[in-house]
Amino acid sequence: MLEDKNKERTSLEKMGEFGLIDHLTQQFTIQNKSTVKGVGDDAAVLDFKNKKMVLSTDLLVESVHFDLSYMPLKHLGYKAVMVNLSDIYAMNAKATQVTVSIAISNRFPLEALEELYAGIQLACKTYGVDMIGGDTTSSKTGMLISVTALGEIEENKITYRSGAKENDLLVVTGDLGGAYMGLQVLEREKEVFKVNPNNQPDLEPYSYIVERQLKPEARKDIVELLGKLEVLPTSMIDISDGLSSEILHLCKNSEVGCALYENKIPLDPTVISSCEEFKMDSTMIALSGGEDYELLFTIDQSDFPKIKGNPSLTVIGHITNKSNGANLVTRAESLIPLTAQGWNSFQDS
Amino acid sequence: MLEDKNKERTSLEKMGEFGLIDHLTQQFTIQNKSTVKGVGDDAAVLDFKNKKMVLSTDLLVESVHFDLSYMPLKHLGYKAVMVNLSDIYAMNAKATQVTVSIAISNRFPLEALEELYAGIQLACKTYGVDMIGGDTTSSKTGMLISVTALGEIEENKITYRSGAKENDLLVVTGDLGGAYMGLQVLEREKEVFKVNPNNQPDLEPYSYIVERQLKPEARKDIVELLGKLEVLPTSMIDISDGLSSEILHLCKNSEVGCALYENKIPLDPTVISSCEEFKMDSTMIALSGGEDYELLFTIDQSDFPKIKGNPSLTVIGHITNKSNGANLVTRAESLIPLTAQGWNSFQDS
Missing domain, CATH: 3.30.1330.10 (PurM-like, N-terminal domain)
Incomplete structure (x- = not known):
């Protein structure tokens, strides 16, 4: 290691x-x-x-x-x-x-x-x-x-954080939570290594999430794709601190609210299985995990046909009036206000 | 303190x-x-x-x-x-x-x-x-x-490091060595403070050089002055690591040599007196001290009348053929090759 x-x-x-x-x-x-x-x-x-x-x-x-x-x-x-x-x-x-x-x-x-x-x-x-x-x-x-x-x-x-309008669709690229779960695996293996330095970890089952942590890729391809599809997002931000924190930035800067659907959040199977293994909630990990370096953007509804079915893009919700606040719509269809639980480097951990 | x-x-x-x-x-x-x-x-x-x-x-x-x-x-x-x-x-x-x-x-x-x-x-x-x-x-x-x-x-x-030509004049702004001598004073007072924390140092006699160290000013005024005087330097560099090191950069990038006259190097009286007090050689300090943030540049000889007598600008030498090398002409009129004794952060000190 x-x-x-x-x-x-x-x-x-x-x-x-x-x-x-x-x-x-x-x-x-x-x-x-x-x-x-x-x-x-x-x-x-x-x-x-x-x-x-x-x-x-x-x-x-x-x-x-x-x-x-x-x-x-x-x-x-x-x-x-x-x-x-x-x-x-x-x-x-x-x-x-x-x-x-x-x-x-x-x-x-x-x-x-x-x-x-x-x-x-x-x-x-x-x-x-x-x-x-x-x-x-x-x-x-x-x-x-x-x-x-x-x-x-x-x-x-130029796409600022401030252009989202009511009824715009909220779109995310790739999948979320992988980088954070990769970190959990690496931290666990580090502890094992401290006890037994001769132990050779088998990271193969976790290769996707470990790579998401150690060798993330920035979404150059998405900017090119949006250009080809002739879709100009109304607002955009990258997901470095977790989906929840970034959505709140977009909403604050655009002075809007949003509804984010829990069952739409894209998760890789490895994220789901590792969350089960670590007894963590995968929605919470996607919302607060950070370091995914995916893009989060909003588009006018009229642009939906252009992005529909694209495997890199997932519609996860829509923009609402500011007075509605920024909410997660759970699988049980209850509303939970989103809170910024993104990462704060000044906190002692 | x-x-x-x-x-x-x-x-x-x-x-x-x-x-x-x-x-x-x-x-x-x-x-x-x-x-x-x-x-x-x-x-x-x-x-x-x-x-x-x-x-x-x-x-x-x-x-x-x-x-x-x-x-x-x-x-x-x-x-x-x-x-x-x-x-x-x-x-x-x-x-x-x-x-x-x-x-x-x-x-x-x-x-x-x-x-x-x-x-x-x-x-x-x-x-x-x-x-x-x-x-x-x-x-x-x-x-x-x-x-x-x-x-x-x-x-x-745009003035690069690479434009100096043979016979150009070598010009420096302000005076040199102050920041380094200010640092010597501060380091000395720090040692005194360690021994006697109640000692209140009298930095008044050293205020010029201490300010050169603690609150240097970048030479925005010189760029404006050169514009007004209609002087376009043939090459320019800022003096962060000591005159000697910067002259060698200019000479290397411009593929020329130079003659730097020791008796022309501008020194503030406080630098001279503090060098005497610390038993240091003021020429060596100006050449190698660093952190002065003055500008070093070369001009065509035909521009000399435009800068002549300006209190902010001192002609300290001239550019020679590369084969002559970069030399200091001492007060005793002997030639000493300039060496880069500028500061190297990777050296243990």
Whole structure:
């Protein structure tokens, strides 16, 4: 489960900061016309011409957002980029650039940073995004990754959180709760490993949910799909903190209420079976689990025929008047007000 | 010297992440037309129209880049923004937006974050820059600040590190070494304080250099001055790691050499007197001290009459053929090759 610690080790101290950045970024290539100048000067230079630019930024902190005892560094690099691209896609934009800054203890060897950057590079290549800058510095304690993502979009396609209207349909992509249940499996195996370090866990039955946790994919494909289907969502947000929290953001920003149908929430069979195994309620996990990086959006009802039957899209409810509040309609057809039980990094857990 | 610990304390846990961001950013106002949408959605939306955009990012890590025992949080917030704006000005651009992400232990009260944001807000207001986003998360250990700064510029005014030509004049703004000597004074007082916590240090004689360390100013005024003087530098870089290191960057990127005259390096009298007191060589401090956030640039000789006699600008040398190398011409008129002795965060100190 833990990484092989017997690999070659090159000291970061010997590399120095500039040598390190040169070394880590030399493999990256530029794929977007909007990138005029990437790494290598005081600042990157970009040109979005007549398009609007969108920008989002996130911090990932060791022991708060990730645990290196089961998170391989390459996956961590990949995920750090995904978390940010997801915000760009949630604006209905095309992701074009990222900057990645890393604080890392000088006890890590160069090879560890190379693994991390291999994941970043794979993410950039797969998603057609340019690495245009960043900062690499030492940390006296844990590792921290700060990513800023940029994207481009035509003005009339920008999708804010604030555009949902009464009677719009509430749509979610993919399925929910997988990342959280993957985390439960990994945490359980970590405890087993502490007791018996020779135990080799069989994660095969959980591969879908473990991958949802360790190697999430941002929904670039959905932005492209909506473009092809000629569907312009009235509002959109990405699901990073759990469905419930994100729905409340949409409702608050759009000044509307909603009805979310419990029996419509898309769940993968592995999520259902692992919830049974862990004696957890799958609806609660989908509502509050977080880290799924799916998209939640609203569409005008007239657009329903365009999305009907698409396996990536599920209508889970509709928008109501603000006075109705934001409610879950349970399988027993009772109404329960949605509450933000999304994740709060400042809570001691 | 240490902050008053008896102030009102509001727990970060109680605020939650979203309440916290709302609370901290509500005082910020938008000042730039290019900011279409700031804080409050998945991503900020920007519109630079026909101008180019420049972007730079930096991490500041507790115990590596700052010491909270003598760095007031308000100053820290201000400095974190300055460090990044300096990179934007080094492109000859106008700084327009910043994002600020903070990882902080939940042992800090809300009031500490408010102090930090007061400094960020003061910097934004003073420099005409919009706060358009960020992330606030807990850290299990020290504090970390990640800032990304954006700016705008006409294409024909972009000043890279790579444009210096043989016979260009090498020009520096302000004076050098102050921030480093200010740090020496603060470190000395910290040691005194450890031994006798009731000792009240008299920092008055050192106020200039202590302010250079604790509250540096980025040279927005220089970009405006160069515009008024109609001087377009052939290359430019900001001095964050020490003059020597930055000159070597310019020379490497421009594929040239240079002659830097020791007797031309601008030093404030306080830097000279404190160097004598600390038995340090003032030239070495100016070359390697770092954190001055002045600008270093090259101009064509024909532009010399335009800058001549300006108290903010000092010609310190000239560009030579690459084969000559980058050299310091000492007061004794001997040549010493410049070496990068700038600061390396990965070195144990």
